[in-house]
Amino acid sequence: MPQQVADRRDQDFVIWEQMNCEEILKHETYHEFNKKTCDMIIAEARALAVKELLSLLAEGDEQGVHFDAGVVKVPESFHRVYKLIQEGEWNNLGVSQEMGGQGAPAFVAAAAAEYFLGSNWALYCYATMGNGTAHIINLYGTPDQKEKYVRKLTAAEWGGTMLLTEPEAGSDVGALTTTAVRNDDGTYSLSGSKIFITNGEHDLAENIINPVLARIEGDPPGTKGISLFLVPKYFVNDDGSLGDRNDIVCSGVEEKHGIHASATCSMTLGSKGKCIGYLLGEERQGMKIMFNMINHARMSTGLQGMSYASAAYLLAVNYARERIQGRDLENFADHSAPSVAIIRHPDVRRNLLWMKSYVDGMRSFFYYMTRCASQALITDSAEEQEKFGDLFSMLTPIVKDYMAVKGHEVCIQAIQVFGGAGYTRDYLVEQYARDCKITSIYEGTSGIQAMDLLARKIGMKKGLVFMNFLGEIQQTAAQAKAVDALNDLGVKVENTANRLGEVALHIGKMAMSADFKVAFAHALPFLYAMGDTIMAWMLLWRAVVASQKLNNGAKKKDIAFYEGQLKTAEFFIRTELPLTLGKMEAIQDGCKAAMEISDDGFGGL
Numbered sequence: 001m002p003q004q005v006a007d008r009r010d011q012d013f014v015i016w017e018q019m020n021c022e023e024i025l026k027h028e029t030y031h032e033f034n035k036k037t038c039d040m041i042i043a044e045a046r047a048l049a050v051k052e053l054l055s056l057l058a059e060g061d062e063q064g065v066h067f068d069a070g071v072v073k074v075p076e077s078f079h080r081v082y083k084l085i086q087e088g089e090w091n092n093l094g095v096s097q098e099m100g101g102q103g104a105p106a107f108v109a110a111a112a113a114e115y116f117l118g119s120n121w122a123l124y125c126y127a128t129m130g131n132g133t134a135h136i137i138n139l140y141g142t143p144d145q146k147e148k149y150v151r152k153l154t155a156a157e158w159g160g161t162m163l164l165t166e167p168e169a170g171s172d173v174g175a176l177t178t179t180a181v182r183n184d185d186g187t188y189s190l191s192g193s194k195i196f197i198t199n200g201e202h203d204l205a206e207n208i209i210n211p212v213l214a215r216i217e218g219d220p221p222g223t224k225g226i227s228l229f230l231v232p233k234y235f236v237n238d239d240g241s242l243g244d245r246n247d248i249v250c251s252g253v254e255e256k257h258g259i260h261a262s263a264t265c266s267m268t269l270g271s272k273g274k275c276i277g278y279l280l281g282e283e284r285q286g287m288k289i290m291f292n293m294i295n296h297a298r299m300s301t302g303l304q305g306m307s308y309a310s311a312a313y314l315l316a317v318n319y320a321r322e323r324i325q326g327r328d329l330e331n332f333a334d335h336s337a338p339s340v341a342i343i344r345h346p347d348v349r350r351n352l353l354w355m356k357s358y359v360d361g362m363r364s365f366f367y368y369m370t371r372c373a374s375q376a377l378i379t380d381s382a383e384e385q386e387k388f389g390d391l392f393s394m395l396t397p398i399v400k401d402y403m404a405v406k407g408h409e410v411c412i413q414a415i416q417v418f419g420g421a422g423y424t425r426d427y428l429v430e431q432y433a434r435d436c437k438i439t440s441i442y443e444g445t446s447g448i449q450a451m452d453l454l455a456r457k458i459g460m461k462k463g464l465v466f467m468n469f470l471g472e473i474q475q476t477a478a479q480a481k482a483v484d485a486l487n488d489l490g491v492k493v494e495n496t497a498n499r500l501g502e503v504a505l506h507i508g509k510m511a512m513s514a515d516f517k518v519a520f521a522h523a524l525p526f527l528y529a530m531g532d533t534i535m536a537w538m539l540l541w542r543a544v545v546a547s548q549k550l551n552n553g554a555k556k557k558d559i560a561f562y563e564g565q566l567k568t569a570e571f572f573i574r575t576e577l578p579l580t581l582g583k584m585e586a587i588q589d590g591c592k593a594a595m596e597i598s599d600d601g602f603g604g605l
């Protein structure tokens with residue numbers, strides 16, 4: 001049976017052989033987990049995802065959600081599987097035990113999530129979005145708020161959301177106009193409209209807890225003046241039972257390009273003047289608090305993009321093994337020669353290897369990030385904690401946008417491998433491509449991630465974090481250079497990392513000069529150049545591990561896998577990385593045309 005959604009052998013390689021996650025399990029925090037239990041958890045997650053969630057993916061796409069008079073219904077078949085997710089506590093695998101979760105290490109939660117997201121993101125998201133809401137309540141809530149909400153959310157008995165966006169406040173959250181007025185009893189009355197709210201209303205959970213960004217009357221404009229309120233759909237009594245309905249209603253759902261089974265809701269707060277919100281944390285600290293949720297969501301969104309790409313790649317490569325079309329190029333003139341599977345054709349092979357290199361690189365990158373997060377959590381050394389925490393923070397916009405955009409490109413190429421069949425709804429690849437597009441839009445668009453990287457991240461601690469990052473790449477390059485077969489690839493990655501350092505310095509300086517707008521016009525290409533360099537690093541690292549395994553006498557069944565690692569690294573570093581160096585040259589060249597062209601010069605008037 002071909003692999004579906006995620007390649008288990010590859011996950012195992014990344015987790016145990018490349019990232020050496022057994023080291024993490026030695027820490028007392030994870031004393032309940034060993035390699036065997038982790039393997040079992042991942043196998044169970046995979047079985048549930050492929051059997052139950054994946055079988056509803058196309059159905060959810062076709063049926064979508066149904067809106068009528070403020071009520072949103074998800075596809076009927078989702079209810080049973082939602083219960084299965086809840087009963088198996090798959091919705092809170094990586095959530096701390098203190099918050100009612102399973103406390104599994106981040107890499108195990110990521111491995112399970114790969115299957116769930118790639119099988120049916122929309123359904124899984126209904127059951128897991130409350131974890132983010134619970135997280136900020138756990139960090140900033142009063143004892144009463146924690147007691148009331150946290151465990152209900154992490155158990156997926158109640159749903160969670162995040163209400164930032166308004167018609168005139170999208171990327172610029174600070175422009176929001178939802179207002180809050182202080183009441184005598186310490187609560188606040190909210191009024192306003194939010195749009196594009198994922199899971200704002202649905203019939204899978206008995207209550208929904210909405211963290212809402214709003215401005216208290218009289219507070220300053222911009223993000224500085226924003227506070228965060230908890231607005232439950234149903235009030236919660238002191239004994240935990242549900243009370244009256246709050247004045248927050250869904251006024252419609254969006255018709256969308258993809259993720260049709262996910263409810264994207266317009267929400268009206270206070271149309272009857274009775275929307276009550278409870279302050280979370282302190283007044284005017286709303287953005288700071290919400291960023292805890294946003295950063296978490298950015299990681300999940302990157303993983304979502306990668307999971308679609310992985311699923312689409314596996315469909316494509318297995319289709320290419322079966323689809324018979326055309327003669328082998330070596331028999332081109334011989335009309336009596338048999339037709340072959342399309343995987344024999346050079347262009348299809350190139351495309352498949354291109355897809356594989358991104359899927360592999362992104363998987364390693366994501367697990368590297370989970371390893372940084374775990375190391376920051378379990379280390380006793382303040383210095384290490386800072387180092388890994390900073391690396392994680394600097395690389396978050398790259399996980400978010402690079403994995404979204406490359407994930408989408410992989411899905412598009414999967415359609416190409418299928419040919420005409422890929423463009424129909426007979427196969428899931430076209431749905432994956434549609435569903436994936438959103439990942440470079442929500443949780444901050446590509447442009448916003450690029451600005452974050454340039455304005456806030458690469459200069460962190462006077463560039464020290466960036467230098468540490470380059471140092472990590474150089475270590476892998478040095479290991480590769482010590483292996484004859486990888487020496488040349490090691491040199492290429494080393495040179496690329498050095499070049500990235502020069503370009504970072506250049507664009508960083510430009511961002512602080514009179515030409516700062518030109519720098520920001522190159523910020524997204526810079527993010528991609530950095531992402532490409534990370535891919536090369538991750539693939540080279542894989543190749544170093546694989547070559548060690550081969551030299552030590554790998555088992556027969558593993559040889560093709562390990563040799564595949566060497567070829568994937570070679571392909572990416574010798575065919576994609578030269579393009580990256582070109583991108584870097586263009587950034588350094590600092591072309592100003594995008595800023596100098598007049599608005600009318602764009603044409604179309």
Ligand SMILES: Cc1cc2nc3c(=O)[nH]c(=O)nc-3n(C[C@H](O)[C@H](O)[C@H](O)COP(=O)(O)OP(=O)(O)OC[C@H]3O[C@@H](n4cnc5c(N)ncnc54)[C@H](O)[C@@H]3O)c2cc1C
Nearest residue numbers: 162163164165170171196197198264441442443444445447
């Ligand atoms: C399916 C879906 C689900 C969503 N779920 C949620 C949710 O649960 N909660 C929530 O609050 N929101 C949600 N959103 C909203 C989403 O986060 C926003 O759509 C997104 O942040 C972009 O805002 P916008 O649509 O207003 O686009 P705009 O802000 O109008 O941006 C349009 C374009 O201009 C660019 N741009 C804008 N400002 C700048 C700038 N300063 N510099 C450079 N480029 C810029 C953007 O990159 C983009 O390409 C969701 C959206 C969708 C479509």
